[in-house]
Amino acid sequence: MKILLVEDDTMIASGLMYALEQEGYEPFHCMTASDAVHRIKTELYDLAILDMQLPDGTGFDVSRALKENSTPIIFLTVVDDESKIVSAFENGAADYVTKPFRLRELLARVKRTLQAAKGENPTGFLKIGNAEIDPIAGKVYVGSSPVELTALEYRLLLIFANNKGNLLTRTQILDSIWDQGSNFVEDNTLTVYIKRLREKMGSAVTIETVRGLGYRAD
Known part of the structure; x- marks a missing residue:
């Protein structure tokens, strides 16, 4: 599975690239919105992990380019701000993660998002009614939207x-x-x-x- 990571913090990016490779994914890293948009024009990805704040724009700039291919997106954000989270979902997010985050939690969300995109029920998730519980991350979802x-x-x-x-x-x-x-x-x-x-x-x-x-x- 090909994953596009757009993150300008080299330490975070390095750790994520290594972790994604260890999980068997094929990650590609971009540091800027413009580089990511250029790559999206020539490559298809199964998932994108986008930092909300980038040197030359925002993750939303990249998400707009990904919409054409219906690529699922996980946003990374430093601020747990309700308005930004709502904007993230309006801009096509399948999920979001607030920095600083636990690597294990992010990998669980990556797995969940990829499986959901394939129409699979994520392994280890509990279902009740139309809700799903991620016991690893301690999160609850209705559809792709988290419930606080x-x-x-x-x-x-x-x-x-x-x-x-x-x-x-x-x-x-x-x-x-x-x-x-x-x-x-x-x-x-x-x-x-x-x-x-x-x-x-x-x-x-x-x-x-x-x-x-x-x-x-x-």
Whole structure:
């Protein structure tokens, strides 16, 4: 799989090139937007990893050139800014990673994006409803869009994903949260977090209240 890396930081680029080669990919590196656009005119890539800030422009300049070939894109950004993230997805991003990042997480996202582009279900991902959970990166996606959850909301969703279609009593859920988080969660607090999780996941995941017993999700 051919991967275009556009990154002007030579230390980051060197580490990424080595890691991608070790994973069996064929990476190509450009330091500027103009060099990347020139290369895109003559080469096809399975994936592009684009730094948001480049010496002669932005990653968006490169993404526009990639749109013609429907190349999936992962943006690298130093600022976890909501408006920039929204712009990234509007400009064709399949995913984004905030610097500094963990190499293992980025490689997991590369694998996920490539598999999704081929219509495969990424190995190791958990599915519940129309949502996918990446347990390595601790991320949740609906389609290609990430869903921002708190640590407790994430643990709740993970519990439901590992018990799809099964009735879970409130006691079972509370015990699981205690075991994973080492924090005490009251029964009333659980109700609040279930409500918040429903709001954030929307129609992607159905969390059913079984009156007097607990919850069932799918």
